Amino acid sequence: MEGVKTLTVELGERSYPIWIGQGLLSSVARYLQEIGISHNQTLLVVTDEHVGSLYLAPVVQSLQEAGFRVFSYTVPAGEQAKSLACYEKIMTYALEHKLDRQSVIVALGGGVVGDLAGFVASTFMRGIPFIQLPTTLLAHDSSVGGKVAINHPLGKNMIGAFHQPLAVIYDTATLATLPAREVASGFAEVLKHGFIWDETFVQWLQDNAEACRRLQEPFLAEALYRACQVKSQVVSQDEKENGLRAILNFGHTFGHAFEALGHYQRLTHGEAVAIGMVLAAHVSEVVYQQRGLAERVTRVLSTYGLSGEWHTLPWSFEEVLQKMYSDKKVIAGRLRLVLLERMGKAVLTDHVDVEILRAVWSLPFQSQV
Ligand SMILES: NC(=O)c1ccc[n+]([C@@H]2O[C@H](COP(=O)([O-])OP(=O)(O)OC[C@H]3O[C@@H](n4cnc5c(N)ncnc54)[C@H](O)[C@@H]3O)[C@@H](O)[C@H]2O)c1
Ligand SMILES: O=C(O)C(=O)C[C@@H](O)[C@H](O)[C@H](O)COP(=O)(O)O
């Protein structure tokens, strides 16, 4: 597969490939055959309205021409689709169309479709295989690692499972149709992978920001490859988040609170995480005496079009804090936060005094434009 970057998520018998390259969707059938999917297995492609209108027909056509029996289901675009109602509708569709325990769910879309379709796969007849076909920049993160979930009115990703895909087939040509806001949002998670694990990657992203933001090759594929590499290394060491994997939640304790308080409409996931990372970087500066850390995090985020400003949010510190206590990392009523010991090295800690968070919330925002 010339020109295709390949990684393996090492998880023993559940290991799987990540293929990254231009135009992979047109030969998606070949990739499915490569991982041993046979024509006896019915495929259900799940997508959303935006992605479906652009990419569903060619994907279904390529699969049907290769002899696969294919059904498809399209959900409304947006975070609201990560709901019990949508989950139930897909389940009903799958049952009505006689999918069985060998059938395969194919998630064609961004993180919303991947999380939702993956959760359907994890529970349909107690679990069937699924494939990720990510179409957003952000989905370099969501398509890898097997966290699948829907939201509950009381919190983000509260109903879910760990269910690894059989493969991630990442056609970077699809990113050309992404709205600018979603491009910036996706870079929040790309940058996160550098902040938590690899200072040299942060520097590379700073040095090549213009080309990356314009989605210019070979920079785009390299950025996604390196971010997926960080994610797969972490997941390989701690698949079910017993420890290390929690560092992938950098910026998310604040971020998920912002998303939920905004009813998943005010901020995208990446925007919420970006603000959360700036706040967590300020807390890290205090806890680990890392002067200049928050300034660097804010500056690089702003280079990628992400503001990181929290004072414009309409919620008080108390409202945000209360929401943070429903985070899945909270154990025995104790808040746990991911901080940066230094740039490129994240840690999970439960030793953060709420007064430090309150003091950070009161800091003036330092715009780094
Ligand atoms: N499972 C995980 O590990 C993990 C990791 C990170 C994020 N997530 C989840 O991912 C979700 C966010 O994902 P997202 O940012 O991809 O959002 P998304 O799936 O809602 O996609 C963003 C928007 O872009 C549209 N879109 C997608 N691909 C497109 C394309 N190629 N061209 C044009 N439009 C396109 C979508 O229809 C949607 O309107 C959140 O729910 C978040 O919690 C999960
Ligand atoms: O894969 C992980 O682990 C992550 O934390 C990746 C995050 O970017 C992602 O948003 C994830 O869905 C958060 O999971 P949650 O368990 O905190 O809901």
Ligand SMILES: [Zn+2]
């Ligand atoms: Zn995330």
